[in-house]
Amino acid sequence: MTIGSGGSSVVVPRNFRLLEELERGEKGIGDGSVSYGMDDSDDIYMRSWTGTIIGPHNVSAELSLISTVHEGRIYQLKLFCDKDYPEKPPSVRFHTRINMTCVNPETGVVEPKKFGMLTNWQREFTMEDILTQLRKEMASPHNRKLVQPPEGTYF
């Protein structure tokens, strides 16, 4: 069974859904290019999370000469799952400075209006999906060449 889906009629309640996401995050996802974990292991409501994205190498295997400015950089993000998660998306902001079209340059907040996954949020989307989608976004034509702040600086 995949996280959050649980078939057509069964709705996994918030807390049990977040426990599933926690366990998946603890096991480690794929090649490790995105990962996440809980900030406060005492918070019974599992609200604050830190996500990590390793900047994508290049656009595609065929176009391997086109690299991205994000290659190999490590980005830290904060995700906040409120009481209405996963009916509503978490709030997402970059902690590590980044220059990206969907990210507020002052605050690091991922602007829902400019990031489709948050605008068209569906209950079965997960924090992993958000991180994976943001990583894809970094490699998109309008983001992959943007001049970036020095590495290791924070909002």
Add this chain to the structure above:
Amino acid sequence: MANSNLPRRIIKETQRLLSEPAPGISASPSEENMRYFNVMILGPSQSPYEGGVFKLELFLPEEYPMAAPKVRFLTKIYHPNIDKLGRICLDILKDKWSPALQIRTVLLSIQALLSAPNPDDPLSENIAKHWKTNEAEAVETGELTAFLLALRHKKFPSSHSSLLFANFYS
């Protein structure tokens, strides 16, 4: 919708939980999701948790009864088989689950786990060590936790828990 096609077995179990609750245990389904239960367990008498009111949540996954219910404590508790997020280390919730078991038996087992912690199969290493090396002191810590929780519940009564609690103490 969340509540359509609720299996007959779940309906039966729910009716019985409401009409014949087990002593010291209450479980009622949430209005929005009949597979999601608010649970209250009273600390068993002659255990370190006596006097405590413990809130839990329980969810019947799609595979239930072929898969075990998911249960966790929402009230903080000092216990060697329960971790900081309230997750419970209990064999029948994992590999010893059988479809012959029910919500009721699961909750009774959790109540029994409060009476008889199992420090040989710990989720919380620190508490288990504490329990093994100095049971009396660990029991005291448990009692203190239960006492403080009881105070908190009296001070901030909420939903049906305060009613249950009042009956228990009157």
